[in-house]
Amino acid sequence: MDVDALTIQEAAQTTGWSSRMLRYVESMGLIESRRSPAGYRLYGPEELQRLRTLRELLAQHEVGLSEMGFALRLRREEDLSRAVEAWFEAEVSRPDDVPAADWLRFEQEKHERLLAAALS
């Protein structure tokens, strides 16, 4: 057994998670540990530290694991984070080559057409 690694339940004790939750955290891709030849999870000092700080983070900011999972998606999926960013950024999103006033008029007419169609 490695000198510098804890098994899952030892890791649970020092970090304040349960072993059940350690596997859960891993299943969301937040912290993956290395494995022994037999497939046992082995937690080194870095993982332990990250587990502790993760715990603090969640507690201090009222954040859940699934929200951290989404944060992970945001930094892994480039196009997702761009789309989200763009949505928050744009009060009115429009093609760059259309002047704002024209675009607004176009949108108004479009929604009027759509509304007329929907109500007919």
Add this chain to the structure above:
Amino acid sequence: MDVDALTIQEAAQTTGWSSRMLRYVESMGLIESRRSPAGYRLYGPEELQRLRTLRELLAQHEVGLSEMGFALRLRREEDLSRAVEAWFEAEVSRPDDVPAADWLRFEQEKHERLLAAALS
């Protein structure tokens, strides 16, 4: 009644949401509309457009409203976004003034002490 604004159920028709969900979206702080003197929600072209793009975003990326709500928190709460950023960034998080090697040793010893205490 304003020329250029739709009531909640008209807005629902053109955007593909239900009026119930429009109120729900508002309750998460994602899209707030202005109100008529009597308190009726009035949706202008900008809100309608953002509602449509929000819908697309959610559908195309398999994202839920609560996750967009979290994204909103991330861009409103400075310290939260810094904490999340820092957690993902740091393989090992440590004070800036402590050299990496020493810190690592310190952490090891600390977790050994904690473990010993926990198991005694």
Add this chain to the structure above:
DNA sequence: AAAACCTTGACAAGATCGCGGTAAGGTTGG
């Protein structure tokens, strides 16, 4: 004044989350 809206608030069905437990089976150390 009646019909057709709107408001907030509540209840409810179904899905997902957070977490524990259990079962069946492989590994490790004394």
Add this chain to the structure above:
DNA sequence: CCAACCTTACCGCGATCTTGTCAAGGTTTT
């Protein structure tokens, strides 16, 4: 070889999320 670990795969339960619907009351339109 046996006790005490570990693995994955489930079942379940309380809490929360999503969404609809309904109730009680105000507004707008005709």
